[in-house]
Amino acid sequence: MTDPRLPGGQQWAAPGKWPLVGERWPDPALSPTELIIEGCCAFPQTITLEQIASLPPTTLTLDIHCVTRWSQKSLTFRGVLLRDLLSETQPKPSARFVAYIARSTRLHSTSMPLADALELGTLLATHVDGEPISTEHGGPLRVITPGRYFYKSLKWLMKIELLEEDRLGYWEAAAGYHNHADPWLEERYVSSSLSRADALALVTSRDLSGKELLSLDLRGHELSHLQAVAAILRNSNFNRCQLLAADFSHANLSNATFCEADLRGAQFREADLEGASFLGANLSGADLRGASLLGCTFVSGMAQPTCQIDRTTQFSATALTMLSTLEAEFIAAHAHVS
Ligand SMILES: Nc1nc2c(c(=O)[nH]1)N[C@H]1C(S)=C(S)[C@@H](COP(=O)(O)O)O[C@H]1N2
Ligand SMILES: [Mo]
Numbered sequence: 001m002t003d004p005r006l007p008g009g010q011q012w013a014a015p016g017k018w019p020l021v022g023e024r025w026p027d028p029a030l031s032p033t034e035l036i037i038e039g040c041c042a043f044p045q046t047i048t049l050e051q052i053a054s055l056p057p058t059t060l061t062l063d064i065h066c067v068t069r070w071s072q073k074s075l076t077f078r079g080v081l082l083r084d085l086l087s088e089t090q091p092k093p094s095a096r097f098v099a100y101i102a103r104s105t106r107l108h109s110t111s112m113p114l115a116d117a118l119e120l121g122t123l124l125a126t127h128v129d130g131e132p133i134s135t136e137h138g139g140p141l142r143v144i145t146p147g148r149y150f151y152k153s154l155k156w157l158m159k160i161e162l163l164e165e166d167r168l169g170y171w172e173a174a175a176g177y178h179n180h181a182d183p184w185l186e187e188r189y190v191s192s193s194l195s196r197a198d199a200l201a202l203v204t205s206r207d208l209s210g211k212e213l214l215s216l217d218l219r220g221h222e223l224s225h226l227q228a229v230a231a232i233l234r235n236s237n238f239n240r241c242q243l244l245a246a247d248f249s250h251a252n253l254s255n256a257t258f259c260e261a262d263l264r265g266a267q268f269r270e271a272d273l274e275g276a277s278f279l280g281a282n283l284s285g286a287d288l289r290g291a292s293l294l295g296c297t298f299v300s301g302m303a304q305p306t307c308q309i310d311r312t313t314q315f316s317a318t319a320l321t322m323l324s325t326l327e328a329e330f331i332a333a334h335a336h337v338s
Pocket of ligand 2: 021066067068150151
């Protein structure tokens with residue numbers, strides 16, 4: 001049975017357990033009390049949080065969908081509509097994009113077409129479920145962009161810039177996250193710039209170490225002993241592959257799928273496996289110590305069975321805290337956890 005509220009490839013996170021993703025903390029050296037609005041508008045402004053609090057509030061209840069495949073049901077955000085804040089500044093007709101910049105050390109950012117941001121009902125939120133948004137989750141002011149993956153909802157909003165031309169955000173530029181980001185269209189990543197023929201040639205060489213190959217589709221290939229140390233293979237599809245003793249140590253496999261793959265003796269030490277799926281895979285003898293497992297799936301697929309693990313499959317105890325209770329209990333019961 002599919003849940004009509006859940007976009008494809010997502011799973012519900014445990015109720016009340018809202019995961020933390022991306023930056024954990026704002027830059028303490030930058031002041032959190034003001035919001036700057038500038039760029040293509042008649043009246044650039046600096047507004048205090050107090051002024052924002054005195055504007056008519058809007059509440060919005062929505063499900064959030066992270067690109068790493070977890071969703072969280074029914075969070076109620078309160079704040080002011082982007083539309084209401086911007087009307088004061090009188091955006092010029094040339095303002096076609098909006099960029100949000102965070103009060104963080106890397107000046108984290110994201111952007112989108114201004115028309116989309118307004119139409120989606122973007123909210124600059126101060127509260128969630130009746131409480132001020134916590135600092136880790138982006139308080140005192142965070143962007144909430146309904147209808148997009150959650151990376152379009154920037155934490156610790158410091159500046160709104162109205163732009164004539166788009167400027168790719170942090171994740172969009174650094175990690176290949178899709179710039180449109182509609183979860184109902186599964187717009188997670190842009191594809192690798194490699195042609196399929198070039199990608200297959202690389203795969204035939206069995207050595208992907210250090211290569212960057214987003215969204216590679218390798219379904220069903222015989223790839224035993226593949227060397228993929230520190231390779232960047234986000235969103236790649238390894239379903240039903242033979243990957244005996246393959247080495248993915250330190251690789252970035254965020255959102256990769258390994259459904260029904262033969263991964264006996266495979267190495268995943270220190271790999272980034274956020275949002276990866278191992279349904280129906282054989283992980284006997286595999287080593288996942290030190291891997292990051294937030295939103296990773298091992299148990300209870302609709303179509304695929306639970307993965308096979310045993311006492312020769314190794315996990316770090318700390319990694320289990322990143323999993324849902326169901327997943328963590330399953331691993332603790334069957335694998336070697338140290
Ligand atoms: N400033 C800032 N905002 C950010 C990010 C970030 O790294 N820095 N990550 C984005 C991503 S990828 C997600 S999924 C959500 C996570 O928000 P949460 O930690 O409140 O769940 O924040 C988004 N906004
Ligand atoms: Mo995300």
